[in-house]
Amino acid sequence: CVHHLLKFSANSLLGNNLCLTACGTQSLAEYNAEIIDLKKSLNRTISHQKEEPTRRRDQIDELQKRLDITDKYKNFILFE
Secondary structure (H helix, E strand, O other): OHHHHHHHHOOOHHHHHHHHHHHHOHHHHHHHHHHHHHOOOOHHHEEEEEHHHHHHHHHHHHHHHHHHHHHHHHHHHOOO
């Protein structure tokens, strides 16, 4: 229900009214459970976004190490 409210919030009045009618059938416990699920999902998304630059930096560092090793190996072969 909360998801639908967020989804239809920018849509027409009809869309909002349809959502509110469907939402009216939810119990308070269901509504609260949905809010908790949405908060968990948001926190996971935020956490993932914060970790992503670190992962990318690690990938870049790993590729740089491989390039350095390859470059050293190439120079070793050329000078023998």
